[in-house]
Amino acid sequence: MKRFAALILNFLLLAVPALVWAAAEKAEPLEKKVNLANLSGINYFFADWYNNNMWLYAIMVTALMGVVGMLIAFVTDIFLKMVGMEVSKIEHHE
Amino acid sequence: MLDIFNVYLPIAEMQFNALILVAIGFSVGVLGGFFGVGGAWVVTPALNIFGFPMAYAIGTDLAHIFGKSIVATAKHRKMGNVDMKLGLLSIVGSVIGVEIGAQNVMWLTKLGIAGPVVRYLYMFLLFGLGIYMLYDYMTKDKRAAAQAAKVAEAARSGMARPAKKSWNLPPMIHFPASGITISFWTVSGVFLFTGWLSGLLGVGGGFIRMPALIYLIGCPTAIAVGTDLFSVLFSGAYGCFTYGIKGRVEIIAAVLMLFGAAIGAQIGVTAVKYIRGYGIRLLFAIMIILAGTSVALKQFNMTVTAAWVVMCAALGMCVVITFKLYQGFKKEQAEKAAYAVKEVKP
Numbered sequence: 231m232k233r234f235a236a237l238i239l240n241f242l243l244l245a246v247p248a249l250v251w252a253a254a255e256k257a258e259p260l261e262k263k264v265n266l267a268n269l270s271g272i273n274y275f276f277a278d279w280y281n282n283n284m285w286l287y288a289i290m291v292t293a294l295m296g297v298v299g300m301l302i303a304f305v306t307d308i309f310l311k312m313v314g315m316e317v318s319k320i321e322h323h324e
Numbered sequence: 325m326l327d328i329f330n331v332y333l334p335i336a337e338m339q340f341n342a343l344i345l346v347a348i349g350f351s352v353g354v355l356g357g358f359f360g361v362g363g364a365w366v367v368t369p370a371l372n373i374f375g376f377p378m379a380y381a382i383g384t385d386l387a388h389i390f391g392k393s394i395v396a397t398a399k400h401r402k403m404g405n406v407d408m409k410l411g412l413l414s415i416v417g418s419v420i421g422v423e424i425g426a427q428n429v430m431w432l433t434k435l436g437i438a439g440p441v442v443r444y445l446y447m448f449l450l451f452g453l454g455i456y457m458l459y460d461y462m463t464k465d466k467r468a469a470a471q472a473a474k475v476a477e478a479a480r481s482g483m484a485r486p487a488k489k490s491w492n493l494p495p496m497i498h499f500p501a502s503g504i505t506i507s508f509w510t511v512s513g514v515f516l517f518t519g520w521l522s523g524l525l526g527v528g529g530g531f532i533r534m535p536a537l538i539y540l541i542g543c544p545t546a547i548a549v550g551t552d553l554f555s556v557l558f559s560g561a562y563g564c565f566t567y568g569i570k571g572r573v574e575i576i577a578a579v580l581m582l583f584g585a586a587i588g589a590q591i592g593v594t595a596v597k598y599i600r601g602y603g604i605r606l607l608f609a610i611m612i613i614l615a616g617t618s619v620a621l622k623q624f625n626m627t628v629t630a631a632w633v634v635m636c637a638a639l640g641m642c643v644v645i646t647f648k649l650y651q652g653f654k655k656e657q658a659e660k661a662a663y664a665v666k667e668v669k670p
Contacts, residue, residue: 259570260571261571264337276575276576277334280571284568284571287568287575288564288565288573289565290575291565291578292387292568295578296391298391298582299394302583303590306586306590310590310594315594319402320403320596320597322503322547324600
């Protein structure tokens with residue numbers, strides 16, 4: 231078991247450079263600045279980050295997708311439970 | 325009238341109809357939750373038809389896929405449909421395979437034959453897989469009867485039950501969630517192969533990995549769906565982040581699509597409870613044959629028709645899945661009511 235764990239660890243370590251390499255750029259960065267002139271509120275907030283700090287914009291987008299997804303799932307789960315459509319472990323048969 | 329649903333997309337710097345984004349997200353959410361796929365092959369042509377700027381299409385799609393996959397994977401996990409051990413192995417193997425595939429494409433490009441090779445391989449894969457899964461569905465009863473006869477014959481003659489052919493090259497890994505024990509090399513080889521196909525064809529790979537999990541690894545169908553979604557979650561997260569850094573994610577559009585997708589995913593995942601196994605395989609087979617038809621139409625430069633075919637196929641499949649969910653739910657409620665009556669009667 232220890233030898234197998236070591237094998238898996240080595241496999242994963244070998245895969246790390248591949249993981250980074252496979253993050254190979256498939257699209258060119260868009261070199262543009264958003265015009266903030268007529269923006270306000272949340273639009274201005276997002277566009278400002280987009281213009282000034284692309285890394286933070288990317289982190290914000292990724293985090294927002296996760297949080298919003300989970301929030302909507304939570305609310306929909308409550309609704310589905312109310313109508314009796316909740317899920318639990320199922321038997322796996324074909 | 326639909327103009328009242330127009331919203332301003334600050335990054336794309338244009339007005340776009342929010343209903344369209346929510347509707348696209350919803351249909352892809354249902355498909356994703358039910359089949360365990362990302363759905364980019366539906367979203368990109370759909371966005372193209374409605375005039376969404378293509379510079380942001382892939383990045384925005386990947387962003388919403390990430391959010392949707394979290395929803396769908398969490399729900400599949402509740403149902404016991406996610407084999408995380410298998411999912412993590414699939415990520416490593418697939419990523420290496422993807423890079424090899426991508427390098428092969430560059431080599432084919434240098435030879436000047438990348439376009440035709442990729443196109444025809446894509447069509448061959450979609451039609452071949454779809455037809456095989458249809459054949460599998462149509463012959464399942466015959467095969468089950470033949471297997472039962474073999475086992476009965478073995479029992480009658482006092483012989484050992486006929487062993488299933490398998491390749492037992494150690495180390496063997498046990499995946500308790502899927503209930504399979506399989507050679508590490510088989511698992512790695514399968515995911516390297518599916519990753520290679522994804523990299524070669526330039527696709528996400530969910531629709532390749534799901535049948536591979538069923539037919540090459542031996543996962544039950546529902547677990548293949550949940551485990552595939554687990555892998556899609558990681559590729560979605562990574563895609564969302566890298567495209568975000570390149571400024572190719574329109575955040576408001578992504579949130580609107582996610583709104584629809586998160587609700588759709590709940591429906592798609594819940595439908596797995598009522599449809600299951602061969603039912604999922606049949607619908608998946610029909611879906612990818614229609615996707616193959618769309619790809620074939622694109623080869624004949626009928627791009628708009630191809631996009632409409634894939635969108636109508638996606639919407640039609642959503643209606644079928646939602647209807648089947650409703651049917652299954654009604655049946656379950658009727659059974660519960662009948663059971664409650666039996667309990668009350670002396």
